[in-house]
C-alpha cells in the first residue's frame with residue numbers, strides 16, 4: 001500500500017495554499033503528503049442550473065483514478081453541493097479513498113462585524129477543512145470537542161474556533177483505524 005496522501009488540484013492554481021496544506025497533513029496523519037498532477041473538475045459533476053459541482057460525483061471521480069496514493073484530497077475553488085445540502089465546505093468518503101475541500105466560501109466573512117478575511121486566516125481555514133475531511137476518510141466521525149478539528153463546522157465561527165489538530169480521543173480512534 002502506498003504511504004502517501006496526494007493533494008489533487010482541481011481547477012485551483014494557488015501553490016502557496018497547496019503547499020501550506022501539504023505541509024500540515026503529516027502532522028496529523030502518519031503519511032507523507034505530495035501535490036499531484038493538477039486536473040480539471042469532471043464535467044459530469046457540474047450542475048449547470050445551480051452553477052455548482054456535486055461533491056459526491058467528484059469523490060467518485062477521484063476514487064476511480066489510478067493515482068498511487070493511500071488517500072486523495074481534492075482541492076477546488078468551485079462551489080460544491082450535495083443532494084441534501086445547498087452548499088458544503090467539503091465532503092469525504094466515510095471511510096474511503098477520496099475527500100474534497102472547496103475554498104469557495106472559506107474567504108467569506110462569517111458576520112458583518114468581522115473584518116475582511118485575511119490571507120493567513122483563509123489558509124488556516126482550508127487546512128482545517130482539509131484535515132477534517134481526511135479524518136472522515138480514515139473513519140472518524142464528528143467530535144463533540146469544539147477545539148477538535150473533527151468538530152462539525154457548518155458556520156465560519158466554528159471553523160475559526162477549532163484547531164488544526166485531532167483531540168486525544170479522535171487520535172486514539174485514528175490509531176485504531178490505521179492498525180486494524
Ligand SMILES: [Zn+2]
Nearest residue numbers: 132136142152
Ligand atoms: Zn465532517
Ligand SMILES: [Zn+2]
Nearest residue numbers: 143148167170
Ligand atoms: Zn475529536
